[in-house]
Amino acid sequence: MKVSLIKKLLLCICVIVFYVSNLRASTVDTILTTSTAMKKQIKAVVILPDTYKSGERFPVVYLLHGYGGSYAYFTKVTPAIKALADQYKMILVCADANVSSWYLDSPVDPKWKYETYVATELVNWIDQHYSTIANRSGRAITGLSMGGHGALSLAFKHSDTFGAAGSMSGGVDIRPFPDNWLISERLGTQASFPDRWKENSVVENIYRIKANLLSLIIDCGKDDFFYNVNMELHERLLYANIPHDFIIRPGAHTSTYWANSITFQLLYFNNFFNKK
Template structure:
């Protein structure tokens, strides 16, 4: 009897570890930029059963790429299984800032992420093909990008997050290649004013977008995040904002993403009834 219990326990233990998200590296194509771009895609255990799944898009920060999240956030596979979601780690290049550059036509990452990548994922994966089945978030430059894309494309994304996001880059006119994408602030101030997240809030109405964002209190983007929080309150835009100990580090982001995926799961469950 004890032997049988031991064998059953071992079998259950083995089965539990056999269940795991699948990780693919895919090559997408951008007609807007005339080049191939890679992405990492997580599909949850049981994915092949014919069900449609919600999708979360993760954006990299400045100096990074599509491998960053997969390489640094070990719990993405676990979260894909836990919430039964598809996770797409997109590539925003080293310093795209995720808009279509008005001065460099080779940088059209707004078009790529919001149209071309979403279309590829919806065509090749079993996704919920509507805004209530999509969320987007990212870190630093990717936090700006997620907010920027979701606010401008509310027909594509229903929920958005940002982790340590550069949600207002105007205080940093000489940093992170922003001037290469927009021109200098001195010569092209309109480009900066039109493309920073803080100035896009007029596009929001209460509850038009589910919003969560956070920033560490020791982060150099902390002030612009608290200012965004205050501006959203002024406009009566519901949102979750969290300030917690931490700096601009992977230690912070790998913790933060777990909370944001929980937030998105709650949104998906509420807005995609079975």
């Protein structure tokens, strides 16, 4: 009888713990934002930490998907970010930039203005609708592959908006890939417009930032096809005396690699948000 009673009590405790833990869980919203520049509405996912209703203001990390992805990528492929939002008490915004925008304001097609959308319109929308720390000390941006290129490019160009930036397997120099991922549809062909390709490669925009202006974390797998361009970016940052964390680990251009990377990136941003 005593053993049976103990088992029942343990079961009740487990049920109560499960119930309470689910009362305090991150909230995932799919929102509809407005881009005046492109004259359309664009979806995004917002993950709010479990303490969001405490009346505080929270830092925000913007997450940028890769080529062929969407705003829904991170919650589907890396669901652990919900727990990380709770752990670090930060808002996560999963932006959408169409499948092949490269987060550019296209000089070829004025309908593609995703630099303006993500760096200005989306940031303003989030600050207006959520309880955020609405300055660069409370904003970071990172992404994977095309999104890694986008995150660093936007941060370099908009360092007044973002205080920290990261890249996971980022395409940080697009010039070695003139026939890939519809980049030529955004910029025109590299043969016809080499200056555009240079101006829109992250490695050529280091001059825009000064030492200690941005907190940077760059991560790429040893077996990734973007490994060489990430090594080049690292070397150029060293030459320019720009502090940054640079991580090379075994791995390729895969969702498994990025699911691991995002844990390091969010820890890094948490340290940035909490530095004195």
